[in-house]
Amino acid sequence: MSPLIQPLRYFSVRILALFVALFASYSANSFANNTAPKPEAVVSHYADLAFAIYSDALSSAEALQVAIERLLAAPNEAHLQAAKAAWREARIPYQQSEVFRFGNPVVDDWEGKMNSWPLDEGLIDYVAPGYIHALGNIGAQLNIIANPKLQLGGTTIDASNITPDLLRDLHELAGSEANVATGYHAIEFLLWGQDLNGHQPGAGERPWTDYAQGDNCTHGHCQRRGDYLRAATELLLEDLKYMVAEWSPEANDNYRATLLSLPTDKALARILFGMGSLSLGELGGERIKVALEANSTEDEHDCFSDNTHWSHYYNGVGIQNIYLGRYTSLAGKQLSGPAIGDLVAAQNKDVDAATRQALEDTVRSLTALTKLAEREIDPMPFDRLIAEGNDTGAQLLSQILDNLVVQTRQLESAAAAIDINPNATL
Numbered sequence: 162m163s164p165l166i167q168p169l170r171y172f173s174v175r176i177l178a179l180f181v182a183l184f185a186s187y188s189a190n191s192f193a194n195n196t197a198p199k200p201e202a203v204v205s206h207y208a209d210l211a212f213a214i215y216s217d218a219l220s221s222a223e224a225l226q227v228a229i230e231r232l233l234a235a236p237n238e239a240h241l242q243a244a245k246a247a248w249r250e251a252r253i254p255y256q257q258s259e260v261f262r263f264g265n266p267v268v269d270d271w272e273g274k275m276n277s278w279p280l281d282e283g284l285i286d287y288v289a290p291g292y293i294h295a296l297g298n299i300g301a302q303l304n305i306i307a308n309p310k311l312q313l314g315g316t317t318i319d320a321s322n323i324t325p326d327l328l329r330d331l332h333e334l335a336g337s338e339a340n341v342a343t344g345y346h347a348i349e350f351l352l353w354g355q356d357l358n359g360h361q362p363g364a365g366e367r368p369w370t371d372y373a374q375g376d377n378c379t380h381g382h383c384q385r386r387g388d389y390l391r392a393a394t395e396l397l398l399e400d401l402k403y404m405v406a407e408w409s410p411e412a413n414d415n416y417r418a419t420l421l422s423l424p425t426d427k428a429l430a431r432i433l434f435g436m437g438s439l440s441l442g443e444l445g446g447e448r449i450k451v452a453l454e455a456n457s458t459e460d461e462h463d464c465f466s467d468n469t470h471w472s473h474y475y476n477g478v479g480i481q482n483i484y485l486g487r488y489t490s491l492a493g494k495q496l497s498g499p500a501i502g503d504l505v506a507a508q509n510k511d512v513d514a515a516t517r518q519a520l521e522d523t524v525r526s527l528t529a530l531t532k533l534a535e536r537e538i539d540p541m542p543f544d545r546l547i548a549e550g551n552d553t554g555a556q557l558l559s560q561i562l563d564n565l566v567v568q569t570r571q572l573e574s575a576a577a578a579i580d581i582n583p584n585a586t587l
Contacts, residue, residue, distance in 0.1 A: 214258045226395075241372075252472055279464065280347065284302075285305055285389065286304060301339065343400075353367055353465035434584065449473070470535075485502055522568070
C-alpha cells in the first residue's frame with residue numbers, strides 16, 4: 162500500500178495581532194519568479210498557515226460562545242437559529258485545519274476531543290425510542306443531562322454539576338470512542354437534536370424550548386441542558402487556545418518550534434503525509450465511501466445539522482491550501498507564501514501542473530456537492546445523496562472518490578519529485 166493511502170480575552174487579542182502581522186508580511190512577498198524557495202521557508206510558512214487557520218477557528222468559536230450565551234440568557238427561536246449559524250461558521254476554518262492532523266502528532270493526539278464522530282447521543286441527552294448506538298456501549302443511554310448521578314456498573318459518578326472538567330472526564334467513557342462528550346459534534350447535537358428524517362429532507366429539529374425555563378421547558382432538565390451546552394463550548398475554546406499556542410511564532414518551546422527544528426525532509430514528509438491521509442483515508446474512505454456503501458446516515462459527518470457537504474468541501478480546500486501555500490481568512494484576507502507546490506514545480510513542472518489540476522478537480526466536484534445540497538428546489542444534502550437508489554448521489558460521490566484517488570496519487574508523485582518519503586514522518 163502506498164504511504165499516503167493510509168475565555169482569556171487578552172490571549173485572543175494577542176493572537177489577532179500576530180495573525181494580522183503574518184498576513185501583512187506575506188502580502189508583499191509573492192513568488193513572481195520561478196526560483197524554488199528554500200525548503201525551510203516552506204516548512205515555516207506551513208506553520209504560519211496552521212497558526213492563521215487555528216486562530217480563525219478560535220475567533221469563530223468565541224463568536225459561537227457569544228451566540229450560545231445569548232440563547233441561554235433569553236431562549237427563543239431567533240437566538241437558537243443564530244447559534245446554529247455561528248456553529249456552521251465555526252466549522253469553516255476548523256475543517257480546513259484538518260490537513261494538519263495526521264502528519265503532526267500534537268494535532269492527532271488532540272483531535273479526538275474536538276471532532277470525534279459518530280457519537281452515541283444518548284450519552285448526553287434524550288433520544289427517540291429505539292435509537293441506534295454502538296453495540297455493547299454501556300454509556301449509550303446514560304443521559305448525563307437527565308441524571309445528576311450516573312450509574313456505571315458498580316460505580317456511581319457524581320454529575321450533579323455539569324462542568325468542563327466533568328465532560329472531559331466523561332469523554333470516551335469506558336474506552337468507547339462513541340461516548341463523545343465534548344467537541345463540535347456534541348455542541349451540534351445540543352443545538353439541532355437528533356435528525357430523525359433518515360434519507361428524507363430535513364435536519365434535526367430540537368425546539369428552542371429545550372432551553373426555556375419554568376412551564377415553557379420541553380423534555381425536562383432545561384437548566385442542566387444549558388449547563389452542558391455552556392460547559393462544552395468553554396471546553397472547545399480552551400482546547401482551541403491550546404492548539405493556537407502550539408503554532409504561535411512567539412514561543413520557542415511549542416510544537417511549531419519542534420517542527421522547525423526537524424531535518425527538512427522529515428518536516429516535509431509530515432506535511433505530505435497529512436495531506437494524503439486526509440485526502441483518501443479520511444475524507445474519501447471514512448467520510449464518504451463508508452456512508453455511501455452502507456447507505457448509512459449514522460456515518461454522516463455533520464449528521465444532526467446536515468452541514469456535511471460544507472465540511473467535506475472545506476477539507477478539500479484545506480488540502481489545496483497547503484499545496485499552494487495560501488489561506489483566505491474569515492475576514493477575507495489572503496495569506497500566501499512558499500509552498501510544497503513551489504518545490505515540486507522547480508523539480509518537475511509536469512508533475513506540479515498535474516497535481517494542481519487534480520486538486521482543482523477535487524474542489525470542483527466538492528463544489529458541486531455543496532450546490533446540490535444548497536439549491537432552492539429539492540435540495541439534496543449528504544444524507545439524501547447516500548440513500549439507496551439515489552443515482553444522482555451515487556454518481557456525484559463516486560466522482561468525488563475518483564478525484565480523491567487521483568489527487569492522492571498525484572501527491573505521491575509530487576513527493577517523489579522532491580525526493581520525499583511521506584512515510585518517514587518521525
